[in-house]
Amino acid sequence: xxxxxxxxxxxxxxxxxxxxxxxxxxxxxxxxxxxxxxxxxxxxxxxxxxxxxxxxxxxxxxxxxxxxxxxxxxxxxxxxxxxxxxxxxxxxxxxxxxxxxxxxxxxxxxxxxxxxxxxxxxxxxxxxxxxxxxxxxxxxxxxxxxxxxxxxxxxxxxxxxxxxxxxxxxxxxxxxxxxxxxxxxxxxxxxxxxxxxxxxxxxxxxxxxxxxxxxxxxxxxxxxxxxxxxxxxxxxxxxxxxxxxxxxxxxxxxxxxxxxx
Amino acid sequence: xxxxxxxxxxxxxxxxxxxxxxxxxxxxxxxxxxxxxxxxxxxxxxxxxxxxxxxxxxxxxxxxxxxxxxxxxxxxxxxxxxxxxxxxxxxxxxxxxxxxxxxxxxxxxxxxxxxxxxxxxxxxxxxxxxxxxxxxxxxxxxxxxxxxxx
Amino acid sequence: xxxxxxxxxxxxxxxxxxxxxxxxxxxxxxxxxxxxxxxxxxxxxxxxxxxxxxxxxxxxxxxxxxxxxxxxxxxxxxxxxxxxxxxxxxxxxxxxxxxxxxxxxxxxxxxxxxxxxxxxxxxxxxxxxxxxxxxxxxxxxxxxxxxxxxxxxxxxxxxxxxxxxxxxxxxxxxxxxxxxxxxxxxxxxxxxxxxxxxxxxxxxxxxxxxxxxxxxxxxxxxxxxxxxxxxxxxxxxxxxxxxxxxxxxxxxxxxxxxxxxxxxxxxx
Numbered sequence: 001x002x003x004x005x006x007x008x009x010x011x012x013x014x015x016x017x018x019x020x021x022x023x024x025x026x027x028x029x030x031x032x033x034x035x036x037x038x039x040x041x042x043x044x045x046x047x048x049x050x051x052x053x054x055x056x057x058x059x060x061x062x063x064x065x066x067x068x069x070x071x072x073x074x075x076x077x078x079x080x081x082x083x084x085x086x087x088x089x090x091x092x093x094x095x096x097x098x099x100x101x102x103x104x105x106x107x108x109x110x111x112x113x114x115x116x117x118x119x120x121x122x123x124x125x126x127x128x129x130x131x132x133x134x135x136x137x138x139x140x141x142x143x144x145x146x147x148x149x150x151x152x153x154x155x156x157x158x159x160x161x162x163x164x165x166x167x168x169x170x171x172x173x174x175x176x177x178x179x180x181x182x183x184x185x186x187x188x189x190x191x192x193x194x195x196x197x198x199x200x201x202x203x204x205x206x207x208x209x210x211x212x213x214x215x216x217x218x219x220x221x222x223x224x225x226x227x228x229x230x231x232x233x234x235x236x237x238x239x240x241x242x243x244x245x246x247x248x249x250x251x252x253x254x255x256x257x258x259x260x261x
Numbered sequence: 262x263x264x265x266x267x268x269x270x271x272x273x274x275x276x277x278x279x280x281x282x283x284x285x286x287x288x289x290x291x292x293x294x295x296x297x298x299x300x301x302x303x304x305x306x307x308x309x310x311x312x313x314x315x316x317x318x319x320x321x322x323x324x325x326x327x328x329x330x331x332x333x334x335x336x337x338x339x340x341x342x343x344x345x346x347x348x349x350x351x352x353x354x355x356x357x358x359x360x361x362x363x364x365x366x367x368x369x370x371x372x373x374x375x376x377x378x379x380x381x382x383x384x385x386x387x388x389x390x391x392x393x394x395x396x397x398x399x400x401x402x403x404x405x406x407x408x409x410x411x
Numbered sequence: 412x413x414x415x416x417x418x419x420x421x422x423x424x425x426x427x428x429x430x431x432x433x434x435x436x437x438x439x440x441x442x443x444x445x446x447x448x449x450x451x452x453x454x455x456x457x458x459x460x461x462x463x464x465x466x467x468x469x470x471x472x473x474x475x476x477x478x479x480x481x482x483x484x485x486x487x488x489x490x491x492x493x494x495x496x497x498x499x500x501x502x503x504x505x506x507x508x509x510x511x512x513x514x515x516x517x518x519x520x521x522x523x524x525x526x527x528x529x530x531x532x533x534x535x536x537x538x539x540x541x542x543x544x545x546x547x548x549x550x551x552x553x554x555x556x557x558x559x560x561x562x563x564x565x566x567x568x569x570x571x572x573x574x575x576x577x578x579x580x581x582x583x584x585x586x587x588x589x590x591x592x593x594x595x596x597x598x599x600x601x602x603x604x605x606x607x608x609x610x611x612x613x614x615x616x617x618x619x620x621x622x623x624x625x626x627x628x629x630x631x632x633x634x635x636x637x638x639x640x641x642x643x644x645x646x647x648x649x650x651x652x653x654x655x656x657x658x659x660x661x662x663x664x665x666x667x668x669x670x671x672x673x674x675x676x677x678x679x
């Protein structure tokens with residue numbers, strides 16, 4: 001009994017520590033980013049990895065989600081005789097919710113996990129120490145480009161996702177169910193306001209920062225984790241952890257942003 | 262070569278993202294920032310039930326403007342609606358602005374009906390003839406008791 | 412005293428204590444490493460060699476004590492000051508620690524690119540010179556994953572000396588290498604001392620290379636330096652523990668049968 005209370009306490013303390021470390025890392029990296037020299041190429045490289053290489057996945061999943069939404073919304077709206085609202089329904093749910101959330105989850109799975117694994121391996125093979133000994137800040141050299149790239153790539157990917165999802169819905173509505181083209185497009189244009197697009201944009205920027213930050217911090221600080229989870233096993237457990245944590249962070253902050261804005 | 266390739270692909274990715282974004286912002290969002298040339302008119306309503314900023318203004322079923330602002334007038338207990346009318350759309354002094362509903366559960370919009378006076382309203386002036394929102398219940402009861410609608 | 416000291420000694424350690432989660436790893440270490448010579452820190456696994464090295468590199472803050480490297484006290488200096496010292500240091504890690512996303516040449520150039528404004532051509536020439544010194548010129552464009560163990564160590568050495576450091580740290584240079592490659596590396600270390608006048612600190616437990624390269628030896632055991640001196644002095648030492656290490660005897664565990672039995676049965 002006492003033992004289990006102790007365990008709960010230990011878990012709470014270690015997760016608080018982790019959160020503190022993560023945001024501390026953000027502050028450090030942000031500060032270091034302001035110091036010269038400024039380099040663009042590392043950011044481009046990371047954007048290629050996080051963004052460009054995720055495009056196919058995002059396009060395929062975007063079209064699929066759009067088509068599924070089109071199908072489901074059509075079936076529901078048909079019961080109320082309001083199929084005219086199909087465009088509005090698909091567009092609203094994609095732009096406000098599904099676009100940013102789905103894109104972020106995809107990026108977590110594809111790029112986030114490998115960011116954590118990469119940094120974790122660099123840590124255990126002393127590559128991080130080597131950087132420090134060369135008087136190069138690992139924060140600026142390793143993490144800053146990833147954070148900036150995540151911050152920029154996730155919103156861009158979200159926009160692509162939104163676009164192709166709307167196209168998927170359009171395809172289902174207009175070609176499968178024979179809805180007049182104008183009613184889908186007008187429903188979309190009338191329902192979506194700039195505030196909706198802006199909400200989606202704000203969400204995706206925050207998600208982008210959050211997932212790269214969590215994935216970077218988990219990998220970078222893997223040596224501070226539980227004793228006994230070092231080495232290759234440590235990297236794999238820290239990677240799993242990072243994916244779980246950043247997915248939860250995305251979903252929870254999605255709710256928070258939705259509630260606050 | 263490898264470096265160039267990488268930069269090229271990243272560039273394509275960024276352009277794609279920006280293009281998708283501008284499509285949404287301009288076409289769908291119908292952005293408030295992309296304000297069409299036009300002028301503003303005011304109108305007072307007793308009841309606008311459910312009309313919102315950004316709502317559509319139609320004349321003869323064609324979109325001719327948007328609702329830009331809604332305020333509450335505590336003195337008269339009325340709603341003051343600011344209407345943004347597109348350029349080239351004349352609104353006569355006795356034109357009627359009515360709050361209507363698209364379909365049964367659809368959104369509220371403002372329907373403009375032309376008046377007969379030759380004098381036109383200009384920027385900042387007020388439409389005096391207004392019809393408030395008609396609720397479904399009122400409509401039904403009107404139909405039942407008078408045997409005619411509108 | 413400190414100015415006099417820093418002229419003769421590249422590194423001087425005084426009363427260094429390091430605790431790690433309530434366990435004392437280093438207790439009261441004192442050591443002077445003279446300029447331009449090779450100091451080998453030897454000792455069995457778990458003696459605290461690695462911890463001492465990490466303190467010297469500024470990767471670990473000691474609990475107490477002072478640690479002067481090239482005149483700066485690393486133990487109390489700010490990161491900015493530590494980095495000023497680090498630019499004059501080169502480190503070759505045990506596993507090489509080459510950046511796996513960069514080619515051998517890119518690895519070696521990194522410090523030059525980050526800390527100097529040299530043009531591309533100069534950087535390339537300097538890289539080739541260092542690669543040539545370690546006999547790695549043909550491997551210039553290989554990735555670290557394509558290198559053998561010995562090549563990795565040599566590439567790491569080339570990276571460590573790219574800035575012509577005053578101080579070179581080498582962690583386990585011959586660990587995991589075949590005897591001839593290990594001998595090659597030992598020769599390389601001696602050449603570096605003679606041609607570039609570097610102060611070299613080598614951490615190792617390989618007896619063969621220790622006596623080939625060392626000018627001075629510091630023997631560590633249980634978080635303490637138990638003996639320092641020239642190779643001759645160390646060989647002549649009467650300390651039984653050192654004699655045990657030199658003669659490759661297993662560590663004696665002085666536990667009486669009773670206690671041992673109780674330990675095995677878990678005190679039942």
